[in-house]
Structures are given as C-alpha cells and as structure tokens.
Amino acid sequence: MTTRPIVAGGRTDDPVEVPSVSVDELNNVLALGALVLLVAVVAVRLATRTGMPSLLIYLGIGVLIGGDVLGLSFDNAELTQTLSYAALVLILTEGGISTNWQSIRPTVPAAAVLSTVGVGVSVGVTAVAAKFVLDVDWSTAILMGAIVSSTDAAAVFSVLRTLPLPKRLTGLLEAESGFNDAPVVILVVTFAHAGSHPWYQVTGEIILELAIGAAIGLAVGKIGAWGLRHIALPASGLYPIAVIALCVLAYATGALAHGSGFLACYLAALVLGNADLPHRAATRGFAEGVGWIAQIGLFVLLGLLVNPHELGGAIVPALVIGTVLLLLARPLSVVVSTTPFRVPWREQVILSWAGLRGAVPIVLATIPIVEGVADADRLFNITFVLVVVFTIVQGPTLPWIAAKVGFGGKPQSEDLxxxxxxxxxxxxxxxxxxxxxxxxxxxxxxxxxxxxxxxxxxxxxxxxxxxxxxxxxxxxxxxxxxxxxxxxxxxxxxxxxxxxxxxxxxxxxxxxxxx
CATH class of the missing domain: 3.30.70.1450 (Regulator of K+ conductance, C-terminal domain)
Known part of the structure; x- marks a missing residue:
C-alpha cells in the first residue's frame, strides 16, 4: 500500500498523506472480507444450536487470521477504537429499532436505575477486586471495573431470544443493555485520562452528558418520524436508509454537543422503530442486516488486535475478577437496583446470570491503550480473556438456570x-x-x-x-x-x-x- 499527498483546504503547502490502495490490494481485501462474512454467517447456525453467543466465533475468526496464526499482523488500537465506535453506533441502532416500546415501557424506570446506580455498584465492587488482584492504584482499579461492568445487548439477546421468559424480564434486560453503554463509556473515558477525579465531578458529568444525549436522541427521533410520515419518498428502499442516517446523525450531534452520543443514537432508534413509519418491517430487516455486518466486523477486528501468546498472564486475574463480577458485583447491583421496584427473586436471578459481556468491554479496553495509560495492554488482555471465558460459562447455562428457577413452557407469542x-x-x-x-x-x-x-x-x-x-x-x-x-x-x-x-x-x- 502506498500513500499520496492531498492538498488540505485548497492550499499547496502542508499536504496531508492518506493511504492509496491499488486495485489488486482492493481485490484481496474484498475476497478476504467476503470469505470472513460467509464463514461468520454459517457460524450463526452453529451458535444458535449450541446456545453460544456468536461473538465467540467471530472473535475466534479474528484471532485465527491474526499475526500469531495465519500471519495477518494488526496492532492499531486507535483505528480499532474508531471503527469500533462506528460499529457500536450501528449495533445500537439495530437494537433500538427492533425493541418493542410496549414491552419495555413498564421496565424503563428499573432499567434506568440498573444501568446507572447498578453500574456504579458493579464498578465499585469489581474495582476492589481489581485493586488487590492486580496490585494497581485506585484509578486503574476503577478503570478496570468500569471496562467490564457493561452488559452487551448483542450477546444477551443471541441467547435470550430462544428462552420462554416473561416479556417484563426480557424488556428489562433489553432496556438495560441499551441504556448502560452510555454511562460506562463516560466513566472509562474519564478515568483513562491521567489524574484522580472527585466522585461528585464524575457524577455530575455523567448526569449532564446523559441528559444532553437523551434530549438530542428524542428530538431527532420525533422530528425524523414526523418527516418520514409526511414526506412520501419515491422508492421504498430509501426509508431504511433515511432511518439509519437519522440514528447516525443523533449519535454525531450528541457527541458534538458534549453529550452521550450512544444514548442519543439508541433513543432515536427506539422512537423511529416504534413510530408508524412506512415500510416499517423492511426498515427493521435492513437494520438487522446492517447490525449483523457491524457485529461481525467489530468482533473480527477485536480478535485481530489480540496476540494469543500474551494472554497467559491474564488468565488467573481474569478468572478471579470475572468470578467476583459474576457472583458478587452483578447480583448485588441487581438486588440494589430492582428491589425497590418489587422485582421477584426469580427474575433477579435471571437478571444476574444474563448479564453477558460482549463487544463493549473489549472496545472500552482499547481506550486506555490509545490514551497511553500504564498497564493498558494488561487490562486489554484481562478483559478479552474475561469476556471469552464467562460468555462460555453463562451463555449455554442460562437455559438451565432459567428452568431451575421456574421459567419454562412456550416462548411468548409474537405481536401482530x-x-x-x-x-x-x-x-x-x-x-x-x-x-x-x-x-x-x-x-x-x-x-x-x-x-x-x-x-x-x-x-x-x-x-x-x-x-x-x-x-x-x-x-x-x-x-x-x-x-x-x-x-x-x-x-x-x-x-x-x-x-x-x-x-x-x-x-x-x-x-x-x-x-
């Protein structure tokens, strides 16, 4: 791959170097990308049969074609973080569009508390474990706790969609997974910058950014829905494109306004997905396809960034921190957050065990690398091992846990x-x-x-x-x-x-x- 100068802003001085890709290089990239997509699509069938979230297979594909195995060397954490943010926007868009507001509306207050107060409890408990296991300062320990405390909607619902759980419970899990990315991203970015931060300053920043993101997301969603309902586009295929563009616009506007772009994106998608838009089913189908492509690309890219020969030293810390997270931090956060809403203990058990980690913690673990935080590579490796191991533990066993606490029978009937x-x-x-x-x-x-x-x-x-x-x-x-x-x-x-x-x-x- 070569580079060529591009004149910035019409000036002839101070040119900007950008990559130049030859046709042969493009052909190789397209061939490899198509093969990866085909393998990933076939892998979904295997994941569905085994109850294993497909993210593990996608991560495995990335590791397989990486430098330690097939020799494709890739170590650009900054590019990974940038592309991962773009993929998360599309994944959140698909999640919001496919979410039924009627199903999650009764659970929104509990989900909001679980994704804020609950996250805070989980971060605190996990940080204590990280402090003593990793022997690091409190800022780094809190950073570790924040990285692994967010659940992942894609991972959760690849398992949940086949379980006969009450709509209130699946709605609560769905809403939490959509809401909790935003505060966790703010926490990680805050503690990835050098220096300590008073708790009241961090809390204030989180509340402000969430408020800005929520306002922008709802505004873009409402205005976009009104426009699409009153402007007849000349082709049905333009409606899905317009909806995706509105959600991306909500993210970008929220981020530029120093708010939570992820929350803005999710809320805009939630409003648009539940509005009476033309060609709504086609829009959901298009968004689902875009979401799958984003998931596959994201997990493969994260797998590429991993060097398996460096993971040996991360296994024991990941097992200890993950065990504390699974058996203590997550259950405690669920009990503290949902008991005031009179959520039965059986549902609390499912909420605790179904808090699967996925792409989000691994993406968040790239932020300390980009920011040059001490021990950043160690935190990334621990996060990767933790996500893989505990997804293997939680995913296939979730149906068994659900049966043990009395959730069985036929799945919920679909809506009209x-x-x-x-x-x-x-x-x-x-x-x-x-x-x-x-x-x-x-x-x-x-x-x-x-x-x-x-x-x-x-x-x-x-x-x-x-x-x-x-x-x-x-x-x-x-x-x-x-x-x-x-x-x-x-x-x-x-x-x-x-x-x-x-x-x-x-x-x-x-x-x-x-x-």
Missing part, C-alpha cells in the same frame, strides 16, 4: 405484524397485516373487527389462495390481510387491529385499545 406503504397521490395507506399464531383475531369475522370508517379489509391471503372477503368472512391464524385506509384513520386502524389481536373482538370493553 403490520407493514405500511403510503399512497401519496391518493392520500391513503395500504396496510399489510400478518395474523400470528396465538392472535385473538383468529375466529373473528371481518365485520366484528369494527374498523374505523374509511378503512376496509380488501384482500385475504390464506395459504395459496387469495380472495376478497365479505363481512362474515372468519379470519384465521397465518392469514395475510390487505387493509386500505384513508390518511386520517391510518393510526386508529392499526390500533384497532392490535387491540383485537390482543383482546379479541370485545377488546375495547376490557380496556385494550392497542396502544
């Missing part, structure tokens, strides 16, 4: 699927509705749906057959409905369909309104 496409010139909307298994729309007649005036079911697809229904047509599970609505009653129509799906044809009488 509604896809919307705007009919711009006709001032209407076309709703594609999928009736899932367990929906109480099954057995309801078309006339009993009692849709608002201005809405009508115009087509039913049942298996290989499609037909125009009448008022007495009885709907069945797995039916696909085509519903045409005017613009004025589009929202009311979707709410009514969701209400009947959850509560049956008498949903309104029992207080179910589909919100």
């Amino acid at each position: 699927g509604v896809e919307s496409a705007p009919l711009d010139r006709l001032r209407g909307h076309l709703l594609s509705v999928h009736v899932p298994a367990g929906s109480r729309i099954h057995g309801v007649e078309i006339g009993e749906l009692r849709l608002p005036r201005g809405a009508a079911v115009t087509l039913v697809v049942r298996g290989d057959e499609s037909f125009v229904p009448g008022p007495t047509t009885v709907l069945q599970r797995a039916d696909e409905l085509l519903v045409v609505t005017t613009e004025d009653v589009r929202d009311a129509t979707e709410r009514r369909l969701r209400a009947v799906s959850r509560g049956g044809k008498l949903a309104g009488w029992f207080g179910e309104h589909g919100n």
Whole structure:
C-alpha cells in the first residue's frame, strides 16, 4: 500500500498523506472480507444450536487470521477504537429499532436505575477486586471495573431470544443493555485520562452528558418520524436508509454537543422503530442486516488486535475478577437496583446470570491503550480473556438456570405484524397485516373487527389462495390481510387491529385499545 499527498483546504503547502490502495490490494481485501462474512454467517447456525453467543466465533475468526496464526499482523488500537465506535453506533441502532416500546415501557424506570446506580455498584465492587488482584492504584482499579461492568445487548439477546421468559424480564434486560453503554463509556473515558477525579465531578458529568444525549436522541427521533410520515419518498428502499442516517446523525450531534452520543443514537432508534413509519418491517430487516455486518466486523477486528501468546498472564486475574463480577458485583447491583421496584427473586436471578459481556468491554479496553495509560495492554488482555471465558460459562447455562428457577413452557407469542406503504397521490395507506399464531383475531369475522370508517379489509391471503372477503368472512391464524385506509384513520386502524389481536373482538370493553 502506498500513500499520496492531498492538498488540505485548497492550499499547496502542508499536504496531508492518506493511504492509496491499488486495485489488486482492493481485490484481496474484498475476497478476504467476503470469505470472513460467509464463514461468520454459517457460524450463526452453529451458535444458535449450541446456545453460544456468536461473538465467540467471530472473535475466534479474528484471532485465527491474526499475526500469531495465519500471519495477518494488526496492532492499531486507535483505528480499532474508531471503527469500533462506528460499529457500536450501528449495533445500537439495530437494537433500538427492533425493541418493542410496549414491552419495555413498564421496565424503563428499573432499567434506568440498573444501568446507572447498578453500574456504579458493579464498578465499585469489581474495582476492589481489581485493586488487590492486580496490585494497581485506585484509578486503574476503577478503570478496570468500569471496562467490564457493561452488559452487551448483542450477546444477551443471541441467547435470550430462544428462552420462554416473561416479556417484563426480557424488556428489562433489553432496556438495560441499551441504556448502560452510555454511562460506562463516560466513566472509562474519564478515568483513562491521567489524574484522580472527585466522585461528585464524575457524577455530575455523567448526569449532564446523559441528559444532553437523551434530549438530542428524542428530538431527532420525533422530528425524523414526523418527516418520514409526511414526506412520501419515491422508492421504498430509501426509508431504511433515511432511518439509519437519522440514528447516525443523533449519535454525531450528541457527541458534538458534549453529550452521550450512544444514548442519543439508541433513543432515536427506539422512537423511529416504534413510530408508524412506512415500510416499517423492511426498515427493521435492513437494520438487522446492517447490525449483523457491524457485529461481525467489530468482533473480527477485536480478535485481530489480540496476540494469543500474551494472554497467559491474564488468565488467573481474569478468572478471579470475572468470578467476583459474576457472583458478587452483578447480583448485588441487581438486588440494589430492582428491589425497590418489587422485582421477584426469580427474575433477579435471571437478571444476574444474563448479564453477558460482549463487544463493549473489549472496545472500552482499547481506550486506555490509545490514551497511553500504564498497564493498558494488561487490562486489554484481562478483559478479552474475561469476556471469552464467562460468555462460555453463562451463555449455554442460562437455559438451565432459567428452568431451575421456574421459567419454562412456550416462548411468548409474537405481536401482530403490520407493514405500511403510503399512497401519496391518493392520500391513503395500504396496510399489510400478518395474523400470528396465538392472535385473538383468529375466529373473528371481518365485520366484528369494527374498523374505523374509511378503512376496509380488501384482500385475504390464506395459504395459496387469495380472495376478497365479505363481512362474515372468519379470519384465521397465518392469514395475510390487505387493509386500505384513508390518511386520517391510518393510526386508529392499526390500533384497532392490535387491540383485537390482543383482546379479541370485545377488546375495547376490557380496556385494550392497542396502544
């Protein structure tokens, strides 16, 4: 790879050197990248069958092609940190878009406390262990505690999605994983800079940055949702791109405003993912694909940064600190944070054991390296070993733990699927509705749906057959409905369909309104 000068700002002096990549080098990179992606995609199948988070396989791929094995040398921690931040933005975007607000809304207060106060408890307990195990000063010990105290949404839900847990519990875990990255990043950046920091200063900075990030994220999400609902784009494929761009904009704006860009990104994605946007299902599918690519690239890159021959001295400290984190720090943080919300002890057990670590702690461990902190390489190696070992311990055993505390049976039924496409010139909307298994729309007649005036079911697809229904047509599970609505009653129509799906044809009488 060669470099060539580029004139900055139109001036001929003081040129900036940037990499120049030949076509042959590009071809090699594309071939290697495509092979890694294909192997990673196939590995998801193995991870699903074993209950092991796929992150371990992706990390393994990175280690395999690295300098100690296949010889691809890579040690640029600063580039890794930069690219990792970009990947985390896309992962948080996918997480926010795919999160059902109705599922997590009752748990948001508990999740907020768990991701702030709980994180503080976990950092403190883990820091005490790190202080004595690593024989370092308190600033470095707190830095170690902050690095490993954040749970990872991708790791958690690669295991949780197959478990029959209550929606409140999965919602709490999901919300916590989305919220807790922000305060932990602030803590790590604060303590990675030389010098001690009074607790009140750190606390104040965290509160201020979270407030700024939350305000910007909610504002971008609300404004973006309003715009996408009122501006009909010429192609359906532009909607997912616009949503992703809005989430990235929220992150960048939050960071530039000295707030938490990660929280801004997640909240903007949460608002957009739960807004009644056109082509919502396609947007979620696109975001999921982007999230997978970001996860694969992130974990492979982090695996490349690791030198396996240096990990021997990190094994014992990682096992000790990880054990304290798993059996003492995490349970204590869960009890302190969730007991005021009357979370049952069985759910507290699952919350404690399901606090999987993933990409975030390893990414955070690159910050001390970039900042030149003493023992930074040691902290990185300990974090890497801790994440790998305790993911292996917690991931496959989580179903067994869940069964032992009494969570069994069938997984939660999925919600009614509604896809919307705007009919711009006709001032209407076309709703594609999928009736899932367990929906109480099954057995309801078309006339009993009692849709608002201005809405009508115009087509039913049942298996290989499609037909125009009448008022007495009885709907069945797995039916696909085509519903045409005017613009004025589009929202009311979707709410009514969701209400009947959850509560049956008498949903309104029992207080179910589909919100």
